[in-house]
Amino acid sequence: MRLDRRTLDQIDSPITSAYQLLDLRESDGNLLDLAQAAPPYPPAPVVTEHVTRVARSADGAGYTEVPGLPRLRRAVAAELSRDYRGRIEPDNVVVTAGCNQAFSLVASTLAGPGDEVVLPLPYYFNHDMWLRLTGITPVHLERGPDLVPRAADAARLITPRTRAIVLVSPDNPSGVTVDPDGIAEFAALARRYDLALVLDETYRSFRDSAEPAHRLFADPDWDRTVVSLHSFSKDLAIPGYRVGAVVGSPALNREVCKLLDCVATCAPRIGQEAAWAGLTHAAQWRAERAADIAARRTAFAAAMADRPGGFELLSCGGFFAWLRHPFTGRPTEDVVRELVVKHDTLVMPGTGFLGADRGTLRVSVSNIERAQIPAFVGHLRDAGQ
Secondary structure, eight states: OOOOHHHHTSOOOHHHHHHHGGGGOOOOSOOEEOSSOOOSSOOOHHHHHHHHHHHHSTTTTSOOOTTOOHHHHHHHHHHHHHHHTSOOOGGGEEEESSHHHHHHHHHHHHOOTTOEEEEEESOOHHHHHHHHHTTOEEEEEEOOTTSOOOHHHHHTTOOTTEEEEEEESSOTTTOOOOOHHHHHHHHHHHHHTTOEEEEEOTTGGGSSOSSOSOSGGGSTTGGGTEEEEEEOTTTTTOGGGOOEEEEOOHHHHHHHHHHHHHHTSSSOHHHHHHHHHHHHHOHHHHHHHHHHHHHHHHHHHHHTTTOGGGOEEEEEETTEEEEEOSOTTSOHHHHHHHHHHHHSEEOEEGGGGTSSOOSEEEEEGGGOOGGGHHHHHHHHHHHHO
16 A cells, blocks of 8 residues: 655654664663653542543443533633633534644644645644644744743744744743733734634643733623643643643634544543643642642752753753753764653653754653652763763
8 A cells, every 4th residue: 555655754763763662771770751741640549539430330431512512611711711701602612532633633724735834833733743744834933041932933934935933832842831921912913814823732731820821801702812722631640541621712612622522532532531620620639739739840840950961951841841951963863862861861852843953852741750860860961971
């Protein structure tokens, strides 16, 4: 058989490539796995108990409505309306099998082959991959020295083919958060050119502020421009349940549901039930977990302050830190390989988020216990000698 050239020409998953390096390890020592970000704790007991009850029920394995369980959609709408001091209705919510699927469905609803979508650089690799796989051209927006993307720079990239601007905040991979004023400027830019502003808010619960991430939902006409994407994987520690959400206009969501019906029929019921239980009954547990991740970030940033081994912390937020290694002219893939083979530390090369080598690494600080940070710093010092 013949395979499609567009898929063949796409990169393999950077996550898969990173974990293949484990086969090269020279020791059986304890591995510091800081590659794929995952909650370092199990779901809240109330979530596990609810899922157990559902699994034993007569309809626990059945389909749901294509846009999702009505009570989950109501819960998502209610929480976002409260947290953002705006107005979101259940009809604005479509439940998906994770936020990656949410992005893919939205991108394919907004754009087609030959169209363009603006992505800040570094980008989340699955966003760039999906656009290329569907014939959409990613147009990369260079960030400033503080790694914060700016609307004024994005304005210079807009062409008649542009269909959307994508922001991830807090960012994956850099951890950088765009403040409410910055997000408002992107929304104004999108509105001016009749574009969609697609906000991936997977890490919204892991910001260093209790204030709303943005003010866009307070605008009665928000859904003419804004599409907000959400994940419950990190927030509720249920990554394997695969549940996320699209928050957008009913008109957009009708088209999203056409695609969702084709690729999944509906998001897995068990994941939807888990998300409902977490959103409605685990508020204190979620706050405590977010505080734990914040403490890990703070300890990590403090430990990196003196650039151990010459490794420089460029930014840190959400679940991630973005580092620059000290080996000028040395391929970053080689640096990552040595870290895992010689120093029992697995991180992600920045090349997977850039399409080029700028000497950067992504570290999932969510994965590291505070007691493990001195060992990580020691590994960097050893690697930098």
